Amino acid sequence: MLTLENLSKLFGGVRAVDDVSLTIREGEIFGLIGPNGSGKSTTINLITGLYTPTTGKVTLDGHDLTAMAQHERTSMGVARTFQNIRLFGNLTVAQNLWVAQNGHEQRRAHFLARWFKAGGEHGPDIEELLRFSQLHSKRDLQANALSFGEMRRLEMARALASNPRVLLLDEPAAGASQEDAQLLAERIRAVRDRGVTVLLIEHMMELVMGITDRIAVLNFGRKIAEGSPAEVQMNEDVRAAYLGGSHKNEELVHA
Ligand SMILES: Nc1ncnc2c1ncn2[C@@H]1O[C@H](COP(=O)(O)OP(=O)(O)OP(=O)(O)O)[C@@H](O)[C@H]1O
Known part of the structure; x- marks a missing residue:
């Protein structure tokens, strides 16, 4: 239902998102993970229209959102939360x-x-x-x-x-306790049960591995893996990407 086709975003010389293609299916909880700075937030910003892609396109049920303003995308059914709470x-x-x-x-x-x-x-x-x-x-x-x-x-x-038809959650567990994260997992499932498709960006691996149907992994802006939580966790490229990063990134390997 939500499709990214060869999406790229350059900031000067930095390829924040580099030729990413993804299809998120109706009714699933889809995880987008990757080490710090791998392009996850930029991807969300390209989907919601905060940024314009350098190349590529974003479609929702076949409707091309790429040229639409943020509020138009909201009326098409795209909603998001922010890493830092904005109320x-x-x-x-x-x-x-x-x-x-x-x-x-x-x-x-x-x-x-x-x-x-x-x-x-x-x-x-x-x-x-x-x-x-x-x-x-x-x-x-x-x-x-x-x-x-x-x-x-x-x-x-x-x-x-x-x-919304699709809800993009940008690190909803940031700053949450283990107990809060448990409640959050139930809440995200309840959102899906309302018929809303969920795209989840999250560093807390236990949460991501526990509730997502499928996961895509970014590293330096490129998609390096896609599959079930188990497949992604076993993937050698993914493990190497996480071990090469900061201590925080080792969470995946130990999850
Ligand atoms: N507005 C911007 N201007 C210049 N560079 C940017 C901008 N936004 C992001 N970047 C760069 O693009 C790359 C991807 O950043 P992004 O924030 O998308 O990663 P992320 O995976 O969400 O990281 P984190 O997990 O730390 O939130 C980084 O190298 C970042 O420095």
């Missing part, structure tokens, strides 16, 4: 979801005026998302009063508020 800290939990659903092209001031005009009412989708994200009891709290885990849940809920 409106001074807005409430419910308001953050409301913005995601109604206001991505509006200035915040306009959004607040409309929110108050509507008497703070929000539709059934937001109610459902609040429950799905176990944030219902926090709906009227300001986002910056949430715990770290709750902020992460709100960020995912916010991405889901645009009703």
Whole structure:
């Protein structure tokens, strides 16, 4: 459903993404892994339209997204979360979801005026998302009063508020405890069970190996392997790429 065809991105002389082709199938949890600096975030940024590829194209169900602006890709069904949480800290939990659903092209001031005009009412989708994200009891709290885990849940809920077909998760377990990572795994499966295809970028190997259907591995911008978690973990090129990197990268070999 989501296809990358010969995608490349150059930053000056750096080939951040180098001729990557991938097909992510409907309904799967697909992992994109690789040592630090291997091009994972750049790939997400090419899919969401934050960057324009130097060459290649991105399609969703046969529709070419490559020339579309970010908000157009959102309406086509592409949503993402960020490595660093980006919420409106001074807005409430419910308001953050409301913005995601109604206001991505509006200035915040306009959004607040409309929110108050509507008497703070929000539709059934937001109610459902609040429950799905176990944030219902926090709906009227300001986002910056949430715990770290709750902020992460709100960020995912916010991405889901645009009703995506594919959700791109950029290191959702960063900074999470083992226990949080366990909950996150359940949450990602629950997102898939809602009918949303998931592309997961993550360094926490236990999480990636435990929940993905298939994985692609990048190294220096190039795809060096693709397959089931077991196949990827056994792959000699992958093991060499990880052992050649930082200590953190050795996680794969010991997972
Ligand atoms: N905006 C940019 N300008 C110049 N170089 C960039 C830019 N973004 C990324 N790069 C370079 O492209 C390469 C790939 O970076 P990218 O952030 O995509 O890797 P990554 O796999 O997501 O890394 P990490 O796991 O550390 O987050 C790196 O060499 C990086 O320095």
